[in-house]
Amino acid sequence: MWIDYLVWTVQNLLFPVVVPVVLLTGVILAVWIERRGAGFIQDRVGPNRVTLFGFRNAGLMQPIADALKLLVKEEFIPEKADRFLFFLAPTLSMIPALLTFMVIPFGDVLVLGKYRIPLQVADLNVGLLFIFAISSLGVYGIVLGGWSADNKYSILGGLRSSAQMISYEISMGLAIIGILIVFESVRLNDIVRMQGDLLFGFLPRWGIVVQPLGFLLFFVAALAETNRIPFDLPEAEAEIVAGYHLEYSSFKFSMFFMAEYVNMMVASGFIVSLFLGGWQIPWLPTEALVAHVGPILTAVLQVAAFAVKLWFIMWVFVWVRWTLPRFRYDQLMGLGWRVMLPLALANIFVTSVVPFVLGVY
Amino acid sequence: MIKIKPVSPPEGKRYPISERIYLVEIFKGMGLTLKHLVRNLVTYPTKNRTVVTIQYPDETREYSPRFRGRHRLKKNPDGSLRCVACKLCAENCPSHCIFIEPAAYPDPSMGNYPKRYEINITRCIFCGFCVEACPKGAIEMTEVSEMAGSTRAVFDKDFLLADGEEPAR
Amino acid sequence: MIQAIFFYIFAASAVVMALVVVSARNPIYSAAALIGCLLSVACIFVLQSAHLLALLQVLVYAGAIMVLVLFVLMLLNLSRDELGRRRITVRRVTGVYLVGALVTLMTIRFTKHLWAPAVSLEPGFGTIEEVGKILYTKYLLPFEMVSLLLLAAIIGAVVLTRKEKGDGR
């Protein structure tokens, strides 16, 4: 049956291609939000002049212009650089970023007659761990890139990045254990589906409602993992010039640059799925929607809801960046080990004990 | 008005707890940036924008009347040059960028005039000493600040006279 | 069939990477190759339906421990002279001999099972639920003992790195 093949193609060939393309396109929007947002926060206007066929488009085309500029720039490789790793590093930072998004569901399973199409590239039963495992590999791009350039600032950037990743990955992992306890699953789509329930009859049972501290810790750790201000010490332009990508130019630099934004999108998608109800539209469970507007429109609405939430978190990333100053390195370590880690452990403790006290079990 | 908050706590005291846990202050700061953002976005389409950007080629800054831009040689009401080629401006020019070749009018009562009057604008520092020095008020500085070019232009007499009939302001 | 092809791809890459680990001159390359080797082995785990094991391998070994190893290597940042030249020593020859012996023994031992029929797995094999159940029932005692051991190791590390009082800080 041709329709079988169609469904198979959509699931196995279309999604794995479309999702990375959408992500990379999203970089344009992300950069636009970042630069215009920064502008308006700082009483400026931000880039708004690049035209497309003579039309001003509020600067949306600026990232494309930048990318083209980067592509035609001179490719500079330091004389003493380790060429193999120098070439490998940008790819190493890009691939995990794109891979991680594969397990994030952007809609409920689409049921069309006898076909069930999960709106997610791969519905792994260990989805959550997959994200952790793969995203922890992203640091190698930074570390090896920093080392191979044979520049003291780059090495410092790489060193900072590796120490920072280790410190915050622990808090990040512990922060979501609370979520795992509450939702009793590591399959992301299950976690999202559970968040459609209502608490006390009116409050959506989102992760942020049942795990506020976990959300806070996770968000801070996500900032640190994506090297965003106030945790952008690996590139701290004021101290170590540009850190790990100091010697990179042209296309390789743009790889690092795009990887940062893709990482942000992955982190946002992750936060949305775990704490903000993923594709859930509050108070409108899938069954009700399907009954009223049909399955296709439901899927569209849910993907839209997911996108809205994702871009909201992206905006918060930008917002935080243009509000806070950068940490000093000892403050960063102090926060990670002396504040976040104990808080995360306390959170796990409270989350495990409270249901017993309240008699939920 | 910018309010200034002391950076270090008073002698022998610690910061209040609200500041030590960062969070309250962080949210305050984020509130401030959000306030700016919303204000700027709301007023952006209206007349009284709060963004301070001057979108240059479309808008230009209001220059002060004393702005020292490109030079201009002035003329008398009868159309003759005011400059008498006394070279005082060239003498006073700290960067020696004025070159004057004097010549005499056929009528001796009319004195001299500059046959060539050139300002090497790439060397000029726009100090305005030439204007100060001129006994005849023959040279002045306009508000024109857009002098970018792809050649190292020397502004010659014709160019400097081009908009010289009437004072620009 | 496809599984077998992937198995051989990952197995070959694991072996090649392992060879690079021991033969590379530059420790950074060794570390990078070790990461690749761990990832290949993780892929083989996935092929054996041990998803949890594979992910933990990536998360803990490739993602965390190797980062620390790289951290230390970068901190030392050995130059080419400090690394010394490639020499053939008794130790190396012995090592190669022992590895060869091990490989031969393993080949002899395992070829017997090469054509054995595949064992069918019960549903849920390798999932977090199953692994957790086994870990907390059948292997509870060893599991807790290992965690005690690790705790002791952590405390030991803290004690070792702590400075004496009045030792600067």
Ligand code: SF4
């Ligand atoms: S402005 Fe100053 S530097 Fe320029 S021509 Fe006049 S005297 Fe010379």
Ligand code: SF4
């Ligand atoms: S000082 Fe005045 S009058 Fe004398 S040469 Fe210069 S511009 Fe002419």
